[in-house]
Amino acid sequence: MEKIRVVHYINQFFGGIGGEDKAGLEPLVRTGKVGPGIALQNILGEEYEIVATIICGDNYFVENLEKVKPELLKLIKDHNPQIFFAGPAFNAGRYGIACGTICEVVQKELGIPVVTGVFSGSPAAEMFYRDLYLAATADSARGMEEAVRRMVNLGVKLLKKLPIGDPEVENYIPRGIRQNIFSEDLGAKRAVAMLVKKLAKEPFKTEYPMPSFDRVPPAHPLESLSEAIVGLTGCGGIVPKGNPDRIEASSASKYGTYSIAGISDLTGERFESAHGGYDTTYANEDPDRVLPVDILRDLEKEGKIKKLHDIFYSTVGNGTSVENARRYGQEIAQKFKDAAVNAAIVTST
Amino acid sequence: MHIATVVPISQTVGANRIVPAVAIPYPLGDPRLTKEEEYKLRRKIVETALKAVTTHIDTQTVFEVK
Numbered sequence: 001m002e003k004i005r006v007v008h009y010i011n012q013f014f015g016g017i018g019g020e021d022k023a024g025l026e027p028l029v030r031t032g033k034v035g036p037g038i039a040l041q042n043i044l045g046e047e048y049e050i051v052a053t054i055i056c057g058d059n060y061f062v063e064n065l066e067k068v069k070p071e072l073l074k075l076i077k078d079h080n081p082q083i084f085f086a087g088p089a090f091n092a093g094r095y096g097i098a099c100g101t102i103c104e105v106v107q108k109e110l111g112i113p114v115v116t117g118v119f120s121g122s123p124a125a126e127m128f129y130r131d132l133y134l135a136a137t138a139d140s141a142r143g144m145e146e147a148v149r150r151m152v153n154l155g156v157k158l159l160k161k162l163p164i165g166d167p168e169v170e171n172y173i174p175r176g177i178r179q180n181i182f183s184e185d186l187g188a189k190r191a192v193a194m195l196v197k198k199l200a201k202e203p204f205k206t207e208y209p210m211p212s213f214d215r216v217p218p219a220h221p222l223e224s225l226s227e228a229i230v231g232l233t234g235c236g237g238i239v240p241k242g243n244p245d246r247i248e249a250s251s252a253s254k255y256g257t258y259s260i261a262g263i264s265d266l267t268g269e270r271f272e273s274a275h276g277g278y279d280t281t282y283a284n285e286d287p288d289r290v291l292p293v294d295i296l297r298d299l300e301k302e303g304k305i306k307k308l309h310d311i312f313y314s315t316v317g318n319g320t321s322v323e324n325a326r327r328y329g330q331e332i333a334q335k336f337k338d339a340a341v342n343a344a345i346v347t348s349t
Numbered sequence: 350m351h352i353a354t355v356v357p358i359s360q361t362v363g364a365n366r367i368v369p370a371v372a373i374p375y376p377l378g379d380p381r382l383t384k385e386e387e388y389k390l391r392r393k394i395v396e397t398a399l400k401a402v403t404t405h406i407d408t409q410t411v412f413e414v415k
Contacts (some may be wrong), residue, residue: 210361218365218406225403236376282375288391289378295388295395305399322362343402345395347352348359349373 003049004159007081008037009072009102011095015055023094025057027071029079039148040085044156052079058094061101069105076106083159084110088117088147089124091139096124103132113158117147118173125173133158134173178208213322222343231309231336234347235317235325236283236290237275238266247316249276255315255328257335260308264297277318278349290347309341317348350401352376352394360409366401367411368394 012022014035033041033050041050054075061068084106086099096118103114117135118124128134133154137147150171157164167174197204222228239247245256266287273283273290288294296308313332336344350366353359354376359367370376377391394414401412
């Protein structure tokens with residue numbers, strides 16, 4: 001019987017070529033298994049054959065990211081694999097990124113199962129968890145055999161189209177996918193059971209883990225308010241009437257940039273809220289209730305602040321992903337900085 | 350700084366200077382008040398926000414509107 005063709009990607013170190021001194025190594029191919037490929041072949045068993053090992057220096061990979069992709073893809077394709085493995089990379093920064101990147105390319109271009117293995121705290125885990133099955137590994141090569149075993153388990157299931165269970169059962173980095181399942185008990189009963197366990201300080205498992213958030217050190221205080229340019233932004237959905245940018249009422253995919261030059265008061269004639277999920281009657285009656293332009297213009301006139309920045313940025317917070325919100329926040333902060341804004345007021349409904 | 354109705358959310362997402370707002374549909378207002386009263390309320394919240402950005406803090410701080 002013909003064996004299932006496997007191609008394996010590793011770096012210069014695991015390829016036995018050299019350490020940092022060889023990190024600039026250009027891609028090359030070795031026939032058969034090399035280094036960790038020996039364990040990979042053993043665990044895969046006789047049904048499979050590692051036909052080629054692709055080796056590339058970590059620096060060469062990350063410094064030539066766009067060039068290296070087609071180069072490696074060609075080498076991989078030449079060997080006509082049915083399944084592709086990379087690494088495991090453990091907690092290695094560049095190697096993990098290389099493994100994740102090449103897996104993504106192979107998955108997309110060749111449409112075959114791909115698996116790599118990384119440590120949960122590695123940059124590659126954060127970068128690729130959504131798009132790839134990443135076997136969860138130890139943080140160093142001491143965990144080689146178990147890492148390869150986990151990669152093989154995932155790879156074989158993907159190839160044979162077998163169902164893949166929960167991350168903690170199958171040992172991969174959670175992909176952020178929620179799946180509907182039937183439960184014996186109602187939600188209320190499950191919630192109370194969880195609470196009882198929590199009160200008893202027993203281990204319990206949440207059904208909806210909260211995303212983790214950044215912490216940033218507090219900004220320095222302003223020395224002089226009367227010298228400050230103040231910017232306004234927020235997620236209450238205030239937009240010019242008619243919502244010209246069509247900001248979505250829920251799960252906003254963008255934020256808007258709007259001028260309030262010469263405007264001393266947000267009125268319901270010119271502005272409104274595009275927000276879903278809360279009753280916007282009051283915000284539409286008087287949008288200052290969400291973005292206090294009237295007060296800040298008065299404080300500007302009175303000389304309490306130097307200026308209210310003439311542009312405000314606005315989005316809808318309803319169901320908007322943390323990831324998108326973080327990006328909007330970073331962009332808006334940069335725009336404020338570029339405009340010499342000294343302080344920003346963010347309002348949320 | 351963040352003017353937020355649901356202060357625990359603001360704390361969870363990591364805002365450092367937080368001023369509690371009035372209500373979700375009108376964080377900086379109150380339609381039950383007269384226009385003048387409402388303006389005064391909004392002004393107090395904004396002034397608290399400006400006080401927050403001129404105050405040195407080492408950790409997340411909630412500035413109550415007085």
